[in-house]
Amino acid sequence: MTEPTLKDRVEELIRENKVLLFMKGTPEAPQCGFSMRVVNVLESYGVEYGALDVLPALQPLREVTAEISDWQTFPQLYVNGELVGGADIVEEMDESGELAGLLGVEQPERPAASAKQELQADDPQQSPPMQIER
Amino acid sequence: MAISLDEVRLMIEASLPGAEVEVVDETGTQDHLRATVTAAQFEGLSRIEQHKLVKNAVQTRFDDGSIHALSIKTSVPG
Numbered sequence: 214m215t216e217p218t219l220k221d222r223v224e225e226l227i228r229e230n231k232v233l234l235f236m237k238g239t240p241e242a243p244q245c246g247f248s249m250r251v252v253n254v255l256e257s258y259g260v261e262y263g264a265l266d267v268l269p270a271l272q273p274l275r276e277v278t279a280e281i282s283d284w285q286t287f288p289q290l291y292v293n294g295e296l297v298g299g300a301d302i303v304e305e306m307d308e309s310g311e312l313a314g315l316l317g318v319e320q321p322e323r324p325a326a327s328a329k330q331e332l333q334a335d336d337p338q339q340s341p342p343m344q345i346e347r
Numbered sequence: 348m349a350i351s352l353d354e355v356r357l358m359i360e361a362s363l364p365g366a367e368v369e370v371v372d373e374t375g376t377q378d379h380l381r382a383t384v385t386a387a388q389f390e391g392l393s394r395i396e397q398h399k400l401v402k403n404a405v406q407t408r409f410d411d412g413s414i415h416a417l418s419i420k421t422s423v424p425g
Contacts, residue, residue, distance in 0.1 A: 247416065283399060286409070301418050302394045 219270070220277045223290065226343065227291050230263035232316065236288040241262050246298040248288040254307045255290075257321045265343050273282075292316065350413040351409060355405055362404035363388050367424075378415035385422045397421040 214347040217225075227233055232255070238244030240252045255262050267274045267287050277286040282289070282296040290297045293316050297303065313320040356370045359382060366386035373379040382401055389397045398419045410412040 284395070284402075286402075297393060297394045298398065301420065302398065305394065305420075 219273055220280060223274070223277050224281065226263065227294055230291075231293060232262035232263055232287060233258055234264045235267050235278065235291075236264055236266050237266070239266050240289060244268060245288075250300040251290055252302050253290045254303050257307075257323070258313070258316055258318050259321070260316050263343060273344070280337060333346040350377060350380075350408055352377070352380070355382065355408070355414070359384060359401060359404045360406070363400060373416075373418065378413065379418075380414060380416070381418040381420070383420045385424055387422055387424055389423045394421070 233303055234240075234248075234251060234252065234255065236243060236248035237246075238248055240256070243249035243252055252264075271287075278289060278296075279285045284296055286299060290299070290303050297306070297312075297315070302328075303312065306315070310320050352370045352372060352381045355366050359368045359370070360366060363384065363386045366383075366388070371381050371383075373381050384397075384401055386400075387401065387402055394401075399419070400422060401419050401421065402409075403418065405414060409417075
């Protein structure tokens with residue numbers, strides 16, 4: 214039996230997660246401003262999402278996503294198996310309400326930076342970041 | 348290796364004839380850029396497809412590292 218390729222594994226992740234984020238770093242510790250922006254948007258919706266840190270295999274993952282989606286920069290947000298986009302697109306869709314529709318949730322209200330009492334800080338809604346073995 | 352804003356603008360304009368293109372430097376280091384592009388060619392395309400057209404115009408500069416990050420904002424002429 215042949216070993217699954219990186220591309221097979223990536224396609225599997227995209228299939229198995231309704232919302233999947235390829236990012237630099239982790240949701241707890243994003244390693245780039247763009248990735249952090251997408252994480253912040255997703256967190257504000259309270260939806261469950263998978264997150265993959267691309268840094269351990271950056272160039273191979275660029276090649277895989279270039280083949281799958283014709284897109285090679287990260288972060289990349291996939292919803293229902295399709296590439297939505299990077300930070301710019303996610304933020305635009307968040308502002309327009311399209312992202313709420315796509316995720317199937319209500320448009321979140323934007324609390325002021327200080328008023329975090331309503332958010333459950335100890336209960337992150339996402340799955341733990343996945344590691345891909347090479 | 349930094350890149351000139353004019354060069355980026357010209358690359359996008361060459362790839363999307365007739366488009367209105369503005370390129371600004373977000374951090375002063377000439378490698379985090381923001382391109383705002385209005386083009387009739389975007390009509391009917393999804394956001395990601397529009398962004399791809401802009402990205403493809405400057406892909407060689409991503410590949411050689413002169414552009415580290417590019418924010419893109421697209422729109423269709425109103």
